[in-house]
Structure formats: C-alpha cells, structure tokens
Amino acid sequence: MTFTAANARPARPTAMAARVRRRTALGAVAVRAGSILLVLVLWEFFGRDVNPIIFTYPTAILSAFGVLIGNGELWKYLSDSLAVLAYGLSLGTVVGIVLGLVMGRSRWVEVVLEPLLYAFNSMPLIALLPLLVMWFGIGVAGKAATVFLFTFFPLVVNTFQGVKNVDPRLLEVARSFRTDERELWADVILPSALPFIVTGFRLAISRGLVAMVAADLQTALTGVGYMIVRYANMYRMDMTFVPVITLSIIALVLVQGLRVVERRIQPWADPSNER
C-alpha cells in the first residue's frame, strides 16, 4: 500500500462527494469575498471619521483615481517609471542569464565570480543608490542602472543554479550518444535550467519594482514614487493611495502571472525556493 492520507480520495467519487466538494469551493469563495467586502465597508465607514490629511476612505480614492486618470497625470508618471523598469529589467535579464550560463559551464568563471556574487547578493543594494545616482545622474540612466543592479543578481544566481542542477545522468547519456555541444545545450541544459530561469525572472521583477520606486524616491523628480511622496507631503491621502494601489495591481499581475507560468512549466516545483 503506497498511498498516504494526502491522496486518500475515494476511488469512485459519488454524486454526494462531488456536491460536498462543490459546496466547500463555493464556501471558500464566499469567505474570501466576504472578508474583502467587510474590510472595504469598515474602511469606508471609519475612514470618513478620520481627518482627511491623515487617512482616507475607498470612495475618496476611487474619485481620486478618476481625477488622476482623467487629467493624464497617473499615466504620465507611470509611463516614466515603467520605461525605467523596462530598460533596467531587459538589460539585467540578458546580462544575468548570459553570465549565469557561462558561470554554470566554466569552472574558472565560477570560481572567480562566486565570491563577488555572494557578497553583492547578501548586501542591501539600496545602500548603493545615492552613489549610483551620483555616477549616472538623476535621469533615466541613473534609475535604469538601479533597476539593472537589483534585477541582475537574482537572474545570475538562478540561471547558474539551473545549469548546475542538470541531472548528471542525462548529461552522461547525451554524451554517450555523441551529442555535440550545441545539441547538448538545446536538448538537455536549457530545458532543465528553464524553470530556474523563470523563477529568477519572477524574483527580478519584484526586486525591479522595489528598485524602480526607490530610484524615484532618491531622485524625487518623476515617476510613481515621486507621485507618492509629493501627494503625501501635500497631505492629499486620497491622491497618495492612487499610485500605491496602481503599483500593487501591477506587482500582483506580474508576480502572480509568472507564478502561473512557473507552475505550468514545472508543476513539481518546490515553493520553498522563495528568496
């Protein structure tokens, strides 16, 4: 007998069991929706009593959304930030993956780069932000450099681990069948490293968003981060929440979307691989 309690389902699901399962799924949706609704109602109810320079409430945020979308301000600042994210992230992704592949393949490169990678990966990179802005300026270059620095390391580390984790037996079999180097990469190494690379990309996106906002806060000239600071300093809490919520939605869509991709290409993935 090999089955454990986890998969001890009845062999033939009866109609009643199916009904029960449907009812619990429905119950789960109801609890989640109820919880969100309750929080929104309480927030609306008590938020109205708080001084508006300290806190706000959902309908006020909604109308602030209307104003900031209507006059194009949200999109103006958001597009600046997203452009920075796109530049930094694409550069970080390309360089990170290439370097990770080289490191995984060449022992020399690995030995040389590992201490550096380890050091940079465990330090709070944000401490370098004032220096980066000094070196690259307060424009797009300085911000993109920040995003690059934040996104580059998770990609190198994960790609490297992916290449290192290729099953040695597969490599051996491929070699015994006289696979040449190009085929080895295309058929064995890249497919088995791919899930690691996607995980690296997800980590890079969430770190890249942090870097993007941090760079906005540091330079305080453009971008959603600046929008948050400006409205917070003006005591317009309703307006302040608009960029914050927009950022949450973007982060949620990107990060959860990549999680779905990860589960598709590697359903056996270990969620403990969180960093």
Added chain:
Amino acid sequence: MGRLRDAGKVHELVKSKDPALQRARRREHIRLLFVRVVVVVALLAVWEYFGSRASPLMFAPISRVLQSFGRQAVSGELWKYLSSTLQNMAVGSLIGISAGLALGVLMARYRLLDLALDTYITVFFSLPMIALAPLIQQWLGPGPLASVTIVVLFTFFPMVINTYQGVMRVDAGLLEVARSFRSSEWQLWRDVVLPGALPFIIAGVRFALTRGLLATVVADLYTSIGGVGYLIMLYTTRFQPENVFVPVLTLGIIGMTLVALSQWIERRMVPWAFASKEQ
C-alpha cells in the same frame, strides 16, 4: 524503504572515514580557498588601480576607503549611526518574524482564517513595500517608530508565507500515524508539525532578515534620515566617495554575516534538508 536506504548511503559518503578520500577532499578545499583568496586580492587590486585614476569626487581607491574606515571607526562616528540602524533592524525584525510566525501557524491551523486573510497576504507580499515608506513617514513622523514599522512590514509577510507553507506541507502520513496513536493536539504540534515545518521556518527567517536589513536602509534613507543611511546621504552630497564607501561596505559585511550565520544555523538545526545538496 528504498528512499530511506539511499539517504543512509548519502550520509555514509559525506562522513566517509576513508583516509584517501578525506585527503583528496581536504586538498580540494585548500586549492579552492587559495583560488578564492587570489581572486579577492586581484579584485581589490583592480579597484585600487581604477580608483586612483578616477575623479576623487566620484570614486575612491580601496586604500583611501580603508583610511576613512579607520577614521570613522576611531572617532566613533560609524558606531554612533550604525547602532541606531542595528537597533531598529533588531526590534523590527523580532516583531515582524514572531508575529509572522504566529499568524502563519494560525492560518495553517484554521481554514476560515486562511480563507479570510490569504488575499491580503498575497497582495502585501507582492507589492513593493517601499511604496508605503512615504505614507508611514507621514503617519508616524520621522524617527525610530517609523523605521521599526517599515522593518516590521518588510519581514512580516515573507515569514507568514513560509511558516504557512511549512506547516501545510507536513507529511500527512506522519499526522495520521500520530493521530492513530492518540497524540494530543499539543503533542502533534510539538513532535510532528513544528519539526516538519522547521526547514521552511528557518528559510523564512533568513529571507526575512535580508529583507529587514534592506528595510532598515530604506527607512534610514527615505523616512527618518538617520543611521548609516544618513551617513551615506551626507557624504554623497559632499562628494566624498571614500567616506560613502565606509557605511556601504559595513552594510555589505553585515549582510554577509547575517546570511552566513543563518545558513550555519540552518545546517545545525535541519541537517536533513541539506543531505541531498551536499553531494
């Protein structure tokens, strides 16, 4: 049973007493260590070379950074700012980690709580928490309270998620056996659930500490203007890169120490999680 036997074999290999094998492994270790030292020295030499040729307003060679390090350390300036940073980080991480642990356990235990809260946990875990820093500052004013709050926010959510996943993934077979032997709820938690979840919880602590350090620097830079973040800002605006690198390097060393320390603890407390990786 097959899996168990294999695990035993791995253990034997790692702890092999064969003197030839041990010698070979020691030689390999020494060689690797030597290469690493050479690499680090070479990197420092490159830094020195380019640093002494760059504009002194933009970059500094490592020798001048070390001089500044000595000066800031002796005058007590570094410690004065570092101590407030470390204090905020310690207090915030402690609160965030213990609260996260508690909520993670509760959510794994009570399905209603899980369903009611998991949306918020996912949202707050994904959103770049740094976006809330200006709001926190506006609410709590600059100072240690705002810094600690930011650290709590950064450390709490990863801890909840890791603890929750750890508890949920405890081997259902073990739970059933414990129940059939009439374990009480308390015994079940002490003997089965918590040891089973330990690898996840410890990984969560490591993750939370790294984020906690980041959060402290964020707070130093953008909310409270204190601690080592203040030192970095101060010397950057004065164009004294040799002085900027002192707190930056110190933070790097602290980060590496934290990671190394938590990995060491991980190895000591959950050696079985490493049995397969050591090979």
